[in-house]
Amino acid sequence: MLRKIILSVLGVALIIGAIIFANYLIDNKNKPKPVIPKVVKTVLVDTVKNSSIPIVISANGNLTALQRVELYSEVQGLFQTGSKLFKSGQKFNKGETLIRLDASEYYASVQSAKSDLYNSIAAIMPDLRLDFPDVFQKWQTYLNNFDLNKTTPTLPEISGEKENYFITGRGIVSTYYNVRNLEQRLTKYRIIAPFSGILTEALVTEGTLVRNGQKLGEFINPSVYEMEVAVSKSFADILKEGEAVTLTNLDRTKTYKGKVSRVNGSIDATTQTITAYIEVKHEDLKEGMYLEANLNADKVDNAIEIDRNLLLDTEEIYVIKDSLLDVIPVKPVHFSNTSVVLRAVPDGTIILRKPVPGAYAGMHVKSAVNSDNTSDSVQ
Structure with a gap:
């Protein structure tokens, strides 16, 4: 009898527990799900204002x-010491001697040729006095002004055909040009600074035997x-x-x-x-x-310049409409390393100033507001 009472109590308890558990499940089924708050990113924006954009x-x-001279030697000789060292970084004024080669031997041959010219003209002076008295005086003046220590003066102008035959026949003209050629070559033993500048390269030093065609250095105007x-x-x-x-x-x-x-x-x-x-x-x-x-x-008219990272591969850019991101097509005109010049962006359009990670069309955003409650304009 006691056993039947205990079983009856347990059965009632199980039924009551089942009813309570069923009600619990029913109540939880109708409970509303928790609302996940949406994250709205704050972005930097610009307002488009088209203008003329220079292409840089x-x-x-x-x-x-701009002024550079490579120094080469046209003659052979021993490099003599000058007033300034021939070293890289040395400055020279216009007209100063850069390089001077020993020309004593060659100078002696030039003086010998000049002496031969003087003697040749002096030898024809008696014949000129007799046969060409009207031109004698100009040749006498030439001899009086002839100085072996100075550059050979230009020959007097030959006025007549007979005088020309006489002077040329004595070999005076050819001797004169031979002397001038030697004098011209003598000047190559001394290289003068064509402008004020500095030596950037010096390939020889004082005492070096310089050969014909050898490069000596470089001289520039800094x-x-x-x-x-x-x-x-x-x-x-x-x-x-x-x-x-x-x-x-x-x-x-x-x-x-x-x-x-x-x-x-x-x-x-x-x-x-x-x-x-x-x-x-x-x-x-x-x-x-x-x-x-x-x-x-x-210059590109009716255009704007923006960060190159704001341009999508589809030649579109993000704009903001009613706090949502959207895309519009644009026409790139010029690309630089950091920016791009665009056309076909209407004035007043609000665009991003900096790229937004994970941006997509329809994304909720909030524009950052400056202290004066106005957004900057991009041109």
Whole structure:
């Protein structure tokens, strides 16, 4: 009897527990799911305002001196010590002697030839007095002004045919030009600075035996430099001489002002580029310095310039409409290393100023507001 009572109590307890558990399940089934809050990114924006955008071409190269002279010897001789050392970095003023070779032996042969010319003219003076008294005086004056220690003076002008035959027949004209040729060669034993500048290379030293055709060094004018740059052929018709150019050094710590001095008239068939030469002056510049040049090639009307990373591969950019991202097609006109010039972007369009990671059309965003509650405009 007790056993039946215990089983009856357990059965009632199980039924009550089942009812409670069923009600619990029913209540949980109708409970609303938790709402996951949406993350809205804050983005930097710009308002489009189309304008004329200058096309800036970036190019780079090394500086070379505009005035440069490679020094070669045309004669042979011993390099003599001068007032200044012939060393790299040595400065010379215009007209100063760069190199002087020992010309004592050659100088003696020149003086001998000049003496022969003087003697030849002196030998015909008696015949001139008798046969050509009207031209005697000009030849006598020539002899009086003849100085062996100075450059041979030009022969008197021969006025008549008979005088010409007489003078030429005595070998005076040929002797005269032989002397002038020797004198001209004598000047090659001394190399003079054609302009004020500095030696950048010295290949010989004092006491060296210099041979004919030997390179002696290089001499430059350090006040004016030029840089050769290669520009795309598409700018061949708009790149002009005299165009202002801004140059920067490799560290981008200094800028220099230059101008386009020359533009090559032909296009390189291999690279399809045109060569332009930029002239620049500054006391801080040195030959061989690496500079980057920005050339103003042209202007594009009704366009804007934005960060190159904002342009999608499909030639579209993100815009903001009603706090949602959207895309619009654009027309790229010019690409630089960091930016791109676009057309077909309506004025007043709100676009991104910086790329947004994971952006997609329809994404909720919030525009960052400046202190004056207005967004910047991009041109």
